[in-house]
Amino acid sequence: MTKGHHPSTATRRPDRAALFIAAVLAAIAGLIFWDVSRLAGAAGYSQVGPTTVPYAIACCLLGLAIWTAFEAFRGDFPERERQEVGPVIWIVAGLAAQMLLLNVAGFSIATGILFALTARGFGKRKLWFSLPLGIVLCFVVWVIFAKLLQLSLPAGPLERLFF
Amino acid sequence: MATFDFLLQGLLVAAQPMNLLYALIGVTLGTAVGVLPGIGPALTVALLLPVTYRLDPGGSLIMFAGIYYGGMYGGSTTSILLNTPGESSSIVTALEGNKMARAGRGGPALATAAIGSFVAGLIATLGLAFIAPYIVKLALVFGPREYFALMVLAFVTVSSAFGDSTLRGLTSLFVGLGLAVIGIDQLTGQARLSFGVPELLDGIEVTTLAVAMFAIGETLFIAAQGDKGPDKVEAVRGSIWMSANDWARSWKAWLRGTFIGFPIGAMPAGGAEIGTFLSYATEKRLTKHPEEFGNGAIEGVAGPEAANNASAAGTLVPLLTLGLPTTATAAIMLAGFQQYGLQPGPLLFATNPQLVWGLIASLLIANFMLLVLNLPLIGLWVKLLTIPKPWLYAGILLFATLGTIGANPSVYELGMLLAFGLLGYAMRVFGYPIAPVVVGLILGPLAEQQLRRALAISQGDYSVLITSPIAAVLLLIAAAALIVPLILRARGRGEVLSQLAASED
Numbered sequence: 001m002t003k004g005h006h007p008s009t010a011t012r013r014p015d016r017a018a019l020f021i022a023a024v025l026a027a028i029a030g031l032i033f034w035d036v037s038r039l040a041g042a043a044g045y046s047q048v049g050p051t052t053v054p055y056a057i058a059c060c061l062l063g064l065a066i067w068t069a070f071e072a073f074r075g076d077f078p079e080r081e082r083q084e085v086g087p088v089i090w091i092v093a094g095l096a097a098q099m100l101l102l103n104v105a106g107f108s109i110a111t112g113i114l115f116a117l118t119a120r121g122f123g124k125r126k127l128w129f130s131l132p133l134g135i136v137l138c139f140v141v142w143v144i145f146a147k148l149l150q151l152s153l154p155a156g157p158l159e160r161l162f163f
Numbered sequence: 164m165a166t167f168d169f170l171l172q173g174l175l176v177a178a179q180p181m182n183l184l185y186a187l188i189g190v191t192l193g194t195a196v197g198v199l200p201g202i203g204p205a206l207t208v209a210l211l212l213p214v215t216y217r218l219d220p221g222g223s224l225i226m227f228a229g230i231y232y233g234g235m236y237g238g239s240t241t242s243i244l245l246n247t248p249g250e251s252s253s254i255v256t257a258l259e260g261n262k263m264a265r266a267g268r269g270g271p272a273l274a275t276a277a278i279g280s281f282v283a284g285l286i287a288t289l290g291l292a293f294i295a296p297y298i299v300k301l302a303l304v305f306g307p308r309e310y311f312a313l314m315v316l317a318f319v320t321v322s323s324a325f326g327d328s329t330l331r332g333l334t335s336l337f338v339g340l341g342l343a344v345i346g347i348d349q350l351t352g353q354a355r356l357s358f359g360v361p362e363l364l365d366g367i368e369v370t371t372l373a374v375a376m377f378a379i380g381e382t383l384f385i386a387a388q389g390d391k392g393p394d395k396v397e398a399v400r401g402s403i404w405m406s407a408n409d410w411a412r413s414w415k416a417w418l419r420g421t422f423i424g425f426p427i428g429a430m431p432a433g434g435a436e437i438g439t440f441l442s443y444a445t446e447k448r449l450t451k452h453p454e455e456f457g458n459g460a461i462e463g464v465a466g467p468e469a470a471n472n473a474s475a476a477g478t479l480v481p482l483l484t485l486g487l488p489t490t491a492t493a494a495i496m497l498a499g500f501q502q503y504g505l506q507p508g509p510l511l512f513a514t515n516p517q518l519v520w521g522l523i524a525s526l527l528i529a530n531f532m533l534l535v536l537n538l539p540l541i542g543l544w545v546k547l548l549t550i551p552k553p554w555l556y557a558g559i560l561l562f563a564t565l566g567t568i569g570a571n572p573s574v575y576e577l578g579m580l581l582a583f584g585l586l587g588y589a590m591r592v593f594g595y596p597i598a599p600v601v602v603g604l605i606l607g608p609l610a611e612q613q614l615r616r617a618l619a620i621s622q623g624d625y626s627v628l629i630t631s632p633i634a635a636v637l638l639l640i641a642a643a644a645l646i647v648p649l650i651l652r653a654r655g656r657g658e659v660l661s662q663l664a665a666s667e668d
Contacts, residue, residue, distance in 0.1 A: 087386035
């Protein structure tokens with residue numbers, strides 16, 4: 001899948017980003033072919049089995065990849081607006097930090113960091129203010145959802161201090 | 164009058180104090196989240212799904228109905244006061260509504276939107292109640308091949324009939340279908356595309372995908388646009404009440420909007436947008452004050468807003484009677500049903516009539532609550548609109564991840580959230596629609612099951628798919644919905660279609 005970030009290079013043709021998308025689509029199609037070929041022979045007496053639909057989807061993806069490449073050469077893809085990379089990195093860093101810290105530091109601290117880094121991505125530079133704010137807010141949310149609505153949100157040192 | 168009896172029973176279910184409370188919480192949360200700029204009904208429903216995890220199915224679906232209608236109401240407030248519609252079906256409302264707000268007539272604009280939504284919601288929900296039993300009867304003669312044809316039609320209309328590119332719509336759809344294959348095959352139990360990763364055996368959660376694509380993708384996209392200064396919120400000045408003249412100009416527009424919107428929503432064609440555009444065009448043609456259009460004509464708010472809500476209720480017709488979601492919002496609602504092991508469709512009306520009719524009745528109740536809640540609380544909603552962007556989006560991500568953690572507190576699930584968020588961001592940058600991915604993911608396995616059943620019955624003979632007249636007609640319509648827009652676009656008539664784009668974020 002087209003993870004990551006492609007700044008606008010739309011003026012040149014062929015459109016490189018679109019060609020890249022075509023390649024990714026073809027790669028996904030290849031991946032499906034490769035995986036499903038292991039299941040061959042599993043089709044029942046009707047020749048219709050777990051492989052039928054994945055094969056059809058892979059064929060369509062391959063067709064779409066060719067079509068995308070075709071449009072890329074014709075320059076049919078729409079103009080893209082300029083994307084700022086900085087804010088995206090801040091927010092992705094926040095999500096990654098939350099993911100890694102969740103089970104160690106607990107919900108409030110991990111999500112508080114996400115909160116502060118997202119606000120940073122949108123231009124709130126004062127982390128010494130937004131970080132404590134985020135952690136307090138997330139703690140309140142944790143109390144409401146984990147204690148009142150009984151959702152299983154991981155507890156960390158902060159939560160254990162109070163409950 | 165079986166329908167009437169069922170509806171009355173449903174009202175009894177919905178009027179139990181606990182269910183009333185659930186509906187009230189639902190509409191309040193739905194409106195509050197729906198009002199936030201950049202959040203449409205699809206994301207509202209996806210974000211609030213975890214709130215309902217611990218309730219019983221009945222209560223949870225009733226709360227859901229409230230969230231759905233509340234989210235629709237909230238969206239109109241945003242577009243009138245902020246001119247940044249949270250959903251494409253509110254674009255038209257913003258056209259005239261924001262002009263009215265700037266001219267100091269924000270109050271009447273909000274009032275006509277709220278009352279129009281109420282009228283439309285009332286008529287359309289009653290329409291749903293009366294039509295549903297007939298479609299259920301029709302659906303009972305449907306075999307696997309007819310269902311498959313119907314789903315193909317839904318795939319085509321959701322992905323490529325509207326919007327600005329057949330290619331990108333179909334690509335989104337097939338990405339969704341590809342993701343749907345991951346996991347254990349429901350008919351044979353074989354693991355497909357799981358690459359030995361145990362977490363992939365269960366497949367990909369629809370709610371995780373929807374939250375990632377709509378909430379995280381949108382947040383990244385907005386952040387990447389850089390700081391463009393704060394949006395201007397129009398204050399509500401003067402009276403919020405409509406004058407006699409406003410009433411006289413609104414009521415016909417409400418009714419016309421309802422009768423345009425409901426059938427369009429009820430067809431498996433997806434999207435509330437088309438109805439709102441048609442209603443706007445109709446009002447513009449019929450008005451006695453053509454000079455006001457473009458400068459804040461009240462009919463231009465009343466009609467489309469009614470059409471918007473009527474088709475939202477219309478969308479529930481295929482969802483409840485056939486199990487067929489035609490919008491991203493409906494797809495997430497289907498996921499909500501599935502978490503209780505309920506599969507909407509004709510059988511649900513037979514096996515669980517209390518639940519279905521309780522849901523329909525609580526839509527009526529939610530509609531009343533919204534009318535009572537919305538106008539007096541307008542000041543509160545306006546305050547929500549003025550939350551600065553950094554805190555707003557930080558909060559959106561907080562709740563987006565909260566839902567995922569609540570459903571499955573694992574590092575792996577958050578990783579999926581991040582990966583699909585980046586995918587959603589990249590798709591936005593390149594102009595790919597989001598809704599087809601979500602619909603493809605949830606409808607893909609159902610379509611595959613029907614297809615394989617049909618082929619198993621025919622012992623692998625593919626011609627069986629087109630030898631039933633109903634299936635053949637449905638597939639023909641689907642082919643037309645795929646090919647006609649292609650020709651229109653090739654001839655340079657594509658603008659009309661891209662205006663009708665079904666991109667609800």
